[in-house]
Amino acid sequence: MNKFTLHTGIAAPMDRANIDTDMIIPKQFLKSIKRSGFGKNLFDELRYLDEGLPDQECTGRPLNEDFVLNKARYQGTSILLARENFGCGSSREHAPWALEDFGIRSVIAPSFAEIFYNNCFKNGLLPIVLSDETVEQLFKEVAATEGYQLTVDLERQLVVTPAGEEIAFEIDEFRKHCLLNGLDDIGLTLQHADDIRAYEDKRKQQAPWLFGAIK
Amino acid sequence: MAGKTLYDKLFESHLVRQNEDGSSLIYIDRQVLHEVTSPQAFEGLRLAGRQPWRIDANIATPDHNVPTTERSAGVDQIADPVSRIQVKTLDSNCDEFGILEFKMNDQRQGIVHVMAPEQGAILPGVTAVCGDSHTATLGALGALAHGVGTSEVEHVLATQCLITKKMKNMLVRVDGELGIGVTPKDVVLHVIGVIGTAGGTGYAIEFGGDVFRNMSMEGRMTVCNMAIEAGARVGLVAVDQTTVDYVEGRAFAPKGAQWLQAVEAWKDLVSDTDAEFDEVVVINGAEIEPQVTWGTSPEMVVGVGDQVPNPANETDQVKIDGINRALQYMGLEADQKITDIKLDRVFIGSCTNSRIEDLRDAAKVVEGRKVAENIIQALVVPGSGLVKEQAEKEGLDKIFTDAGLEWREPGCSMCLAMNPDKLGNGEHCASTSNRNFEGRQGFGGRTHLVSPAMAAAAAVAGHFVDVRELIK
Structure with a gap:
């Protein structure tokens, strides 16, 4: 997994609530058995005017010029600014895969849907929760200044604006640790294999019907 | 000390390890797999040279991509080549690792959340995950079940555990009786309208009250299924005689002496009368319209x-x-x-x-x-x-x-x-x-x-x- 430590990049405003994972990556692209290559279909139905097909070459497709990520000033965006309940709906991890593949490193919103939030951390993508007021302030600043960039400092848990304003954010210790070091959860959990076996032995005594039944 | 909610009981009884950083390692009794969110997880296992922790905790079936028109000629008949590859990949992964799969034309094949309870693969008191957000459905049996992403599918395959954090408790109580023509779907849509699509974020929702007590298992599954549309990864209904009657005799349900032992153990799968919920929403069932x-x-x-x-x-x-x-x-x-x-x-x-x-x-x-x-x-x-x-x-x-x-x-x-x-x-x-x-x-x-x-x-x-x- 990619590490996330310090990142500075162009921020783009996705000004709507409840952006769902169907919107982030429509279902026809979930047929891939790979983990990469989803970036060209990120926000496919918002980004292009035609209907996207799996394995289709996307250069040359008609672009929706009104869509924020298609605008010249937001080329190279790596930080998304969004409204409440970002990432709701389906559990598809293809959503963070698509964001990451497109070049997004962090999403800032007042709230996230849980499964999406969780999936981000497995993919080196940092979701940041800030208050409604702060998000509103950032929306205004982004709109006012072309080339507006934010810096995200995970170690210090700060979002830094171009004016130097430092905005603190919260994050679980465990998630922060994994992201800073690019750690693989499975390896960490297997360090506790003895605890898992001990629990499993106890479980076999309590609920023997759960063992050996499915075959 | 206040009593425990059903969610508290399920969570605590599966706790393997409480980590210092506030996260918890919980044991997962069952994982249900389908073709869309599992290929990258199996590929991850292979790349890392890992084996599934426990084969008999898993059950699989293809559902998202399968054609619903005549398909007796089998998987090769799937017209869309990418869909075909995805279904074939599930078949070959399950064959390779020895996981039980009901393939496309097996009569037991179906939508994961219909198939798993129907087979008795999901039982009261278990923890279950599936790479699909509607796994919340399975909470209707008094099981702690929720959707996970593909990395977590791989994590559960490799470790039989999930790193998680305890959720808060919400009770949605619908009292009274539903009118004629008003169904479980109307109840849950109405609930979502009341609490909002993010209203349940961070919570496990238990559905309580007369309306759910009098509801069939099918109806309870419809309700729990849509807990995620209110933002809650988990929906739950306490175990009662309706649950026990539904489970009895299903293919993977306990039999004989183990059945009696299981039914006895399941009696505790209710929230204590003095349990405290972080949030309670009360709705009058008689007022719900289609x-x-x-x-x-x-x-x-x-x-x-x-x-x-x-x-x-x-x-x-x-x-x-x-x-x-x-x-x-x-x-x-x-x-x-x-x-x-x-x-x-x-x-x-x-x-x-x-x-x-x-x-x-x-x-x-x-x-x-x-x-x-x-x-x-x-x-x-x-x-x-x-x-x-x-x-x-x-x-x-x-x-x-x-x-x-x-x-x-x-x-x-x-x-x-x-x-x-x-x-x-x-x-x-x-x-x-x-x-x-x-x-x-x-x-x-x-x-x-x-x-x-x-x-x-x-x-x-x-x-x-x-x-x-x-x-x-």
């Missing part, structure tokens, strides 16, 4: 006798923008009557509403009637091969086809249109599925979520109609 969603989020829902909302009545700008965008996408006018919404297609199916009871409800409405002329297609897609068989035994297939609906093979179908069943651009669909997001059922498609009875009524009327007028 529901119809008008917009592009499940919280955009009203009673069938109501009108499409008017943004002029709102004050919050984000909300006003949301309503305007939804009206434009859906091609509707503010204040338009719900019963004036004309429909093009009808879909009866999905992990929310494709169980036998759902099909009976729909059949009752269409029996002796005909699908309206303006309806291009009305699909009935049973949730599993076994549901299909039962429905055919009862003659429901005949009722549907006589009325002009199509009777299909089991799968996810038009709920998310990964297979050939989809809406055309701009078409309105009365759908018994769970999400009305933009493009969900096909590019530019317009989804209205309803109960099976309401979908059936819409099929014969050609527009929304209060089903209570048809079943008087």
